[in-house]
Amino acid sequence: MRNKYIMAIDSGTSSCRCIIFNDRCEVVALDQHEFTQYYPQPGWVEHDPEEIFSAQLKAIAGALSASGLKASDIAAAGITNQRETTIVWDKATGKPVYNAIVWQCRRTAGLCGQLSAEGLDEIYRQKTGLVIDAYFSATKLAWILDNVEGAREKAERGELLFGTVDTWLIWRLTGGAAHVTDMSNASRTMLFNIHTLDWDDDILNRLNIPRAMLPSTVSSSEPVGSILPSLPGGGIVIAGIAGDQQSALFGQRCFKPGDSKNTYGTGCFLLMNTGDTPVSSKNGLITTIAWELGRRVEYALEGSVFVAGAAVQWLRDELGIIRHAADTEAISESVPDTGGCCFVPAFTGLGAPYWDPDARGTLVGLTRGCGRAHIVRAVLESIALQTNDILMAMEEDSGVPLSALRVDGGASANNFLMRYQADISGIRVERPTCVESTALGAASLAGLAAGVWGSRDELIGSGELTVFEPAMSETERASRLKIWKRAVSRAGHWADAD
Secondary structure (H helix, E strand, C coil), rough: CCCEEEEEECCCEEEEEEEEEEECCEEEEEEEEECEEECCCCCEECHHHHHHHHHHHHHHHHHHHCCCCCCEEEEEEEEEEEECEEEEEECEEEEEEECCCCCCCCCCCCHHHHHHHHCCCCHHHHCCCCCCCCCCCHHHHHHHHCCCCCHHHHHHHHEEECCCHHHHHHHHHHHCCCCEEHHHHCCCCCEEEECEEEEEEHHHHHHHHCCCCCEEEECCEEEEEEECCCCCCCCEEEEEEEEHHHHHHHCCCCCCCCEEEEECCEEEEEEEEEEECCCCCCCCCCCEEEEEECCCCCCCCCCCCCCCHHHHHHHHHHHCCCCCCCCHHHHHHCCCCCCCCCECCCCCEECCCCCCCCCCEEEECCCCCHHHHHHHHHHHHHHHHHHHHHHHHHHHHHHCCEEEEEEEEEHHHHHHHHHHHHHHHHCCCCCCEECCHHHHHHHHHHHHHCCCCCCHHHHHCCCCCEEEECCCCCCHHHHHHHHHHHHHHCCCCCCCCC
8 A cells, every 4th residue: 555645845945844644635743943044144055064953853753653653554745845055065075065045145247237137038038037146056056166265166176066955855855866856946046057958058157167066956756865774764766846936836736837826924925827838937036846746847937035934033033022923913903004115125236027136125104103013013014115116017027817826834824924915915815724834745756656556636725715805905005015116125235235
């Protein structure tokens, strides 16, 4: 009898989690461990790769313990991960040569500016589907090679390996047996040609990155190796890989062109399935590979908000005006509005559709009457307002007005935020009972490879929907959006101002 349990190894931006699902796509057990965020300079963000690995091992062990299951009971594991975050390590020792440079990090904005000045924007966009931005892995990898002593020489001798977090975890979990990534993650590096489905030699040559450092690309749903017997989960086959947002798209069962979802995590990521056709954006969105399944590559349009849940963390950790993220719902509902203030959480610049690396966080419209609750509410509203900017751009690019938005991620549990999202966007918001769509997507991809399900038609959704219908008048919506646009204009280009 085939095993009916599937493990999702979910390595996010602020924590590592492990979730075990049964073959009815129900959560059996979950364990989670946060890891440290490092900010060595303004706009720089780093993680310790060894701490990520350690936190992930703890989560795997914790989930197995909580479930009462053994590794032999698990049919397969799928890995989903924070994307773009860049790790370089020594092939012989397995030791990172530098901290992981996180997707949020803006240290390579200057190099991106040089590439744009060389007239490479359209060439790179056509090849990779991406805009030239410090968000993506390519310039982060170049920075490590150029700034870590001895790194370039070692890389040219074939002694260093590069990977995003999926690649790093798989390499460590398999004891170095597999140096791989899937196409959804490869397409986020700004090194991968999404049409030829291979690393692009012209881009590699321009950035002086040796091809030998790069992982092999595999399907999002195929066995790639087994966890070492000496580690928690030893013997479990890793059979699914997808970047966290593509994994959430799969977990939300957005299998048809036009199906869309938004994940409310550290950032916000809105994706629309475009089928086997890559759609080029004219409105500041990016084109990405959704997944490769059954030798078929499917694509998506994506808009990225760099700071969403991270702004709530800022309220808690830096300002100390909330104790728990969940407190923001009641606090926001304690006041009728923001008291006239508006918050733009551009801590690391603005992503889609603005792509302004020099924007910075801004709180405007303050009066003496503004207090803690008004600021907390303004932070939550900013998450929905940024998402609405992307929704509008996506409708322009696709030519399809969206009637509903499927949501997931930790912050989607906030009813105030979901109601405001429906109001400010004028569309129905649908939240499934299980908001663990990212992990469910990875588990589903692994389960398909392991034969737990015969095809994706057999996959079960994530439960009944809680629906939020828009109730705000068009007049009020227009007024609030006008204020938001003014606030964004104040935040723009702050870091490059004379």
